[in-house]
Amino acid sequence: MRWGDSMGLLGVGRVGVAVAAAGAVLAGCMPWQGEEPQDKKDTGVAAAAKASAAAAGQAALLKARLATAAKVHANELGQIPVLMYHRVVDKPTTQDDRTPQQFRAELERLAKEDYVPITAAEYVTGRIDIPAGRHPVVLTFDDSSPSQFDLDGMGAPKPQTAVAILQEVAQRHPGFRPVATFYVTRDMFGKTTPEEQAQMLVWLRDKGFDIGNHTRDHKSLRGKPEKQVSSEVAAGHRLITELLNTNPVTLALPYGNQPNQKEWGRKGVFGEISYDYGGVFLAGYTPAMSPFSKKFDPVGIPRIRSMDKTGDCAKFCSTAWLDWLKANADERYTSDGDAKTVAFPKFKAPFVVKRYTDRVLAY
Structure with missing residues (x-):
């Protein structure tokens, strides 16, 4: 997972909420002019729940990777013989x-x-x-x-x-x-x-x-x-x-x-x-x-x-x-x-080459 993925995943939750809101607006334009059908409500709730679970899973994965990097004292800005x-x-x-x-x-x-x-x-x-x-x-x-x-x-x-x-x-x-x-x-x-x-x-x-x-x-x-x-x-x-x-x-x-x-x-x-x-x-x-x-x-x-x-x-x-x-x-x-991340202690962040900033895993 790349460093920026967590932000993207958090955005998934917002997308789910937006989809549910859009469904409510469209319901008002439908012929029945009443409350949204139960099956559509269920579908919207399920989509939001799925997005929320995915975001939680990605957050947990990020936490685990940060923990691994810290445990091994990862320093991928260090010197190589x-x-x-x-x-x-x-x-x-x-x-x-x-x-x-x-x-x-x-x-x-x-x-x-x-x-x-x-x-x-x-x-x-x-x-x-x-x-x-x-x-x-x-x-x-x-x-x-x-x-x-x-x-x-x-x-x-x-x-x-x-x-x-x-x-x-x-x-x-x-x-x-x-x-x-x-x-x-x-x-x-x-x-x-x-x-x-x-x-x-x-x-x-x-x-x-x-x-x-x-x-x-x-x-x-x-x-x-x-x-x-x-x-x-x-x-x-x-x-x-x-x-x-x-x-x-x-x-x-x-x-x-x-x-x-x-x-x-x-x-x-x-x-x-x-x-x-x-x-x-x-x-x-x-x-x-x-x-x-x-x-x-x-x-x-x-x-x-x-x-x-x-x-x-x-x-x-x-x-x-x-x-x-x-x-x-x-x-x-x-x-x-x-290999998809560049891990190091946070205080070394100023030394990262710009083109690799989307791979940063700073702990």
Whole structure:
């Protein structure tokens, strides 16, 4: 039920009264010129009673939903961790690499702390449908490495790839959705033919995964003219649509570098290719804002690099930020369990984006 529904339902009672009154006026115009027939009286009373019962039922439902939101301390204006991964390999060679053991341990932590994965597309469009009391997390993978995803001869994810590990953790933790967003480039998981590349993307899409644009050639967009920025983004867009026949919803900037005008990456045209994304992702360093909050910036959505508390990651990578969100639970996005509402404590009302005000459930 949407927040405004109760007002509409209360209006139903007034409609019932108006209908009854209209019936009385019409009765005076009828040939019998007397008291309204009993069967018509009964019909009017029944309609009014039905409307009143419906309004009472809706009011009770609203009360129950408010109670649920308050019980779980719902805060759907809170912060959401968007985690950034690259390769998942046994022997890391860069600061962006994670071992299969490290990746698995982080997923286990997320599951135990009541996080539920959603895709980047679901996040930016506000389609966050997770159980009450749970917290969304967006898992993103850049550069389409074979260590992230590959298939064996039977069409199953190869062991120790990121997708296989994610599915294994999800099997052990019911409710932990095995979904993520892959920001692909021309490398396309090491596949070289269009048929192989399409096979990979179709498998991911059919399993609920999300495919995002990372540009075809992974060149920095910083300092380039608008036409060149549009060319780079459009080439990545075409790469996906020709293989998958599905438009990507989000873009992850190569190296996290924004163009001179941030909007160039989100929306543009080059040749016959046009793109208009719901969100553009950076490469660090903080949790992201709820899409329902006025603080949400669709052209500069931060991500968090997956890493332990070492060096510059002592404060700004995944372990540190997950610790912070756990210690500051009132700052974290917590669901009320109803995807049709935006629930939060009443004092946060000034921060709701205007287009979502008809979904507000403030307690």
